[in-house]
Amino acid sequence: MEIVYALAIGTLAGGGVWLLLRPRTFQVLMGLTLLSYATNLFIFGMGRLALHKPPIVDAVSGTVNPSLYADPVPQALVLTAIVIGFATTALFLVVLLALRGLTGTDHVDGRES
Amino acid sequence: MNAILRHLIVLPIVVPLVTGAALFFLAEARRGARIALATLSVGIQLAVAAVLLYLTSDAAPYIWPEGVGAYAIGAWPAPFGIVLVVDRLSALMLTLGAIVALATLIYSIARWDRPGQPFHSLFQFLTMGLNGAFLTGDLFNLFVFFEILLAASYGLLLRGGGALRVKLALHYIAVNLGASFLFLIGVALIYGVAGTLNMADLAGRAAALEPDDRALLDAGAAILGIAFLIKAGCWPLNFWLPGSYSIALAPVAAAFAMMTKVGFYAVLRLGTLMQEYETLGAALFYIGLATLISGTAGMLAAKHLGRLVAYSLLVSMGILFASLGLRIEALTTPVLFYLIVSVLTTCTFFMLTGMTDRTRETDPPVSSEDWEQEGEPVYVAYGIKEPSVHHEGEDIGIVIPAAIAFLGMVFVSCVLLVSGVPPLPGFLAKFALLSTILHSAVSNGTATSTWVLCAAILVSGAASIIALSRIGMRLFWGIASRRTPRLRLLEATPVAALVLLCLGLSVAADPVTQYLEHAAYSLHQPDTYIRTVLSLDTRQKSGEQ
Numbered sequence: 001m002e003i004v005y006a007l008a009i010g011t012l013a014g015g016g017v018w019l020l021l022r023p024r025t026f027q028v029l030m031g032l033t034l035l036s037y038a039t040n041l042f043i044f045g046m047g048r049l050a051l052h053k054p055p056i057v058d059a060v061s062g063t064v065n066p067s068l069y070a071d072p073v074p075q076a077l078v079l080t081a082i083v084i085g086f087a088t089t090a091l092f093l094v095v096l097l098a099l100r101g102l103t104g105t106d107h108v109d110g111r112e113s
Numbered sequence: 114m115n116a117i118l119r120h121l122i123v124l125p126i127v128v129p130l131v132t133g134a135a136l137f138f139l140a141e142a143r144r145g146a147r148i149a150l151a152t153l154s155v156g157i158q159l160a161v162a163a164v165l166l167y168l169t170s171d172a173a174p175y176i177w178p179e180g181v182g183a184y185a186i187g188a189w190p191a192p193f194g195i196v197l198v199v200d201r202l203s204a205l206m207l208t209l210g211a212i213v214a215l216a217t218l219i220y221s222i223a224r225w226d227r228p229g230q231p232f233h234s235l236f237q238f239l240t241m242g243l244n245g246a247f248l249t250g251d252l253f254n255l256f257v258f259f260e261i262l263l264a265a266s267y268g269l270l271l272r273g274g275g276a277l278r279v280k281l282a283l284h285y286i287a288v289n290l291g292a293s294f295l296f297l298i299g300v301a302l303i304y305g306v307a308g309t310l311n312m313a314d315l316a317g318r319a320a321a322l323e324p325d326d327r328a329l330l331d332a333g334a335a336i337l338g339i340a341f342l343i344k345a346g347c348w349p350l351n352f353w354l355p356g357s358y359s360i361a362l363a364p365v366a367a368a369f370a371m372m373t374k375v376g377f378y379a380v381l382r383l384g385t386l387m388q389e390y391e392t393l394g395a396a397l398f399y400i401g402l403a404t405l406i407s408g409t410a411g412m413l414a415a416k417h418l419g420r421l422v423a424y425s426l427l428v429s430m431g432i433l434f435a436s437l438g439l440r441i442e443a444l445t446t447p448v449l450f451y452l453i454v455s456v457l458t459t460c461t462f463f464m465l466t467g468m469t470d471r472t473r474e475t476d477p478p479v480s481s482e483d484w485e486q487e488g489e490p491v492y493v494a495y496g497i498k499e500p501s502v503h504h505e506g507e508d509i510g511i512v513i514p515a516a517i518a519f520l521g522m523v524f525v526s527c528v529l530l531v532s533g534v535p536p537l538p539g540f541l542a543k544f545a546l547l548s549t550i551l552h553s554a555v556s557n558g559t560a561t562s563t564w565v566l567c568a569a570i571l572v573s574g575a576a577s578i579i580a581l582s583r584i585g586m587r588l589f590w591g592i593a594s595r596r597t598p599r600l601r602l603l604e605a606t607p608v609a610a611l612v613l614l615c616l617g618l619s620v621a622a623d624p625v626t627q628y629l630e631h632a633a634y635s636l637h638q639p640d641t642y643i644r645t646v647l648s649l650d651t652r653q654k655s656g657e658q
Contacts, residue, residue: 020287020291025283028287032287032290032291035291035294036294038294039294039297039298039301042297042298042301043297043298043300043301045305046301046302046304046305047305048305073304073310074301074304074305077253077300077301077304080257081297084257084260084293085290085293085294087264088260088263088264088267088286088290088293089290091264091267091286092283092286092287092290095267095271095279095282095283096283099276099279099280099283102275102276102279103276103280108280108283108284108287109280110276110277110279110280
C-alpha cells in the first residue's frame with residue numbers, strides 16, 4: 001500500500017512541477033492544483049497509513065489503547081491545507097482571467113514568445 | 114491586573130481580525146468612519162506592541178520574569194493546543210510592524226485608498242498575518258498566518274490594475290503558492306518524524322531522535338527553510354521580488370517591507386530553537402552572500418527608483434542572512450539592529466518613490482501605457498465600468514510648501530541610510546556588524562569568509578551611493594520634463610516621522626542596543642522559551658484561580 005501511495009504522490013508532484021513550468025497560464029494553474037493534491041496526500045500519509053482505525057476515540061470505552069486509533073492531527077492539517085490551497089488557487093484563477101482579458105493572450109508573460 | 118496583562122498577547126491578532134471584518138460592513142461612502150476605524154486598530158496594535166516590549170524587558174519582571182510570555186488559545190495545554198509566545202524578539206518585531214503599518218496607513222489615506230477594492234480590510238488582514246506569524250509558537254499555525262498575510266498581499270498588490278501589474282501579480286501568486294506547498298511538505302515531514310508541531314516541544318524532541326530519524330527531520334527543516342528563503346527573497350529564489358515590489362502602489366510596497374523580514378524571523382526563530390545552525394549555517398552564508406552580490410548588481414543596473422529600492426531590500430536581506438550564516442553569537446545584536454534600520458529605510462524609501470513618481474511628466478516610471486490604464490483589473494478585464502465614488506482630482510488635506518526641497522531632504526536621508534553614512538543609524542548598524550565580524554575574526558583566527566563578507570558589505574555600500582546618486586541626479590536635477598508635485602500633509606508627515614525616528618534611533622542607540630542584547634541572549638538560551646511554553650498548563654490554572 002505504501003509503495004502505491006508513494007508512487008501516486010510522486011506522479012502527481014512530477015506532473016505538477018512539469019505543468020508549473022509551462023508557458024500557458026492554465027497549465028500553471030493545473031500544475032498548482034496537482035501539486036496541492038500531492039502535498040495533501042503527503043500530509044495525510046505522514047499520519048501513517050492504516051486500515052480500519054477510526055481517528056476519534058470512543059467515549060464509552062474505559063482505557064484507551066492508542067494503537068487502535070489513527071492519528072487525527074494530519075487529518076485536521078490536511079483539511080486546513082485543502083481549504084487554504086483551494087481558496088488561493090481560486091484567486092489565481094481570477095487573476096489568470098484578468099490577465100487574459102487585459103492582454104488577449106494566455107501566455108504567463110502577457111505576450112507570445 | 115496581571116491576568117488582564119496576560120491576555121494582551123492575543124490582541125495583536127484579534128484587533129485587526131475584528132476591524133478587518135467590520136470594515137466590510139461599512140459603506141464605501143462613509144470614508145471618514147472607515148479611516149478612523151482602521152487607524153484606531155493600528156494605533157491599538159502599536160500601543161499593545163509597546164506594552165509587550167516593556168513587559169518583556171527587564172523593567173517589568175513581575176509578569177514574565179524571564180522575558181518570555183506564553184498564551185494558550187482556548188486554554189488547551191501546550192504541546193496539544195496552539196500557543197502564542199511573546200519574547201523580546203517577537204515584541205520587537207511586533208513594534209516594528211506596527212510602526213510601519215501606522216506610517217503606511219496614514220500615508221495611504223492621502224490618495225491611495227480610493228474605492229474599488231477593500232483596501233482597509235486587506236490592510237488589516239496583512240497586519241494580522243504579520244502579527245500572528247511573529248507571535249505563534251506552533252509550526253502549522255505559522256503556515257496559516259503566512260497564508261493570511263500572503264492572501265492579503267495578493268489583493269493589495271493588484272491594486273491600481275493595469276496589464277503589467279496583473280502579470281507580475283500572477284507571477285507573485287504562482288511563486289508564493291509553490292512556496293506554500295514546500296512549507297506544508299516540510300511541516301508534514303517534521304510532524305511525521307517528531308510527532309509534534311509545537312516549536313518548543315519540537316526542540317526538545319529533536320535532540321532525542323535516532324540518527325536515521327534525525328536525517329529525515331533535517332530534510333524537513335531544510336524544505337521548510339527553502340520556503341522561508343523564498344519569502345525572504347534570497348538568491349536564487351528572488352527573481353519575482355524586484356518586479357512585483359516595484360510595481361506595487363507606494364504604500365503597499367512600503368507595507369511589504371516587513372514581509373520579507375517574516376521569512377528572516379522564521380529562520381532565526383527555528384534556527385536558534387532547534388539549534389540547526391551547525392548544519393544550515395554554511396549554506397546560509399553563501400546564500401546570503403549571493404543575494405548581497407546580485408542585489409548590488411541589480412541596484413547598479415536599475416533605472417527606476419522603485420526597482421532600485423527593491424534591490425536595496427535584497428541587499429539588506431543578503432547582509433542579514435550572510436551575517437547569520439557566520440554563526441557568531443555576538444553578531445545577533447548588530448544583526449537585529451540592522452534589521453530595524455533596514456525595515457524603516459525600505460518603508461520610507463518606498464513611500465518616497467510614490468511621491469517622486471509624480472514629478473515626471475514625459476518619462477513614465479516603468480513602461481508605456483500601463484500607468485495610464487488605471488482601472489481595477491477585474492473591471493477592465495470584464496469590460497465593466499469601474500464604480501467610482503472618489504474622483505482623481507479631489508484633494509484631501511493640506512498641501513505642503515517647498516515640495517521639491519522636502520523630497521530632496523528625504524531622498525538624501527534615505528541614501529545615507531542605505532549606504533551607511535553617519536549621522537543616520539545605517540552607519541551605526543553597518544559599523545556594529547563590521548566591528549563584531551572583525552573582532553571575532555581576530556580572536557578566533559582569520560577565516561576567509563569573514564573578510565569576504567566585510568568586503569562585500571563595504572563594496573555594496575559604495576555601489577549603492579553610486580546608483581542612488583545617479584538616480585537622484587536624474588530625479589531632482591534633470592531639467593527636462595519635471596513638474597513640482599503637490600504633496601499632502603498626510604503623505605509628508607509619516608515619511609518625515611520615519612526619518613526622524615531613524616535619527617532618534619542613532620541618538621538612542623544605547624538603550625536600543627541593550628534591549629537587543631537581551632533579546633539576542635534569550636534567543637541563544639532557548640531553554641527558557643521551551644520551559645515557559647511547556648509549563649504553561651499549570652501556570653494558566655493558577656492564574657485563573
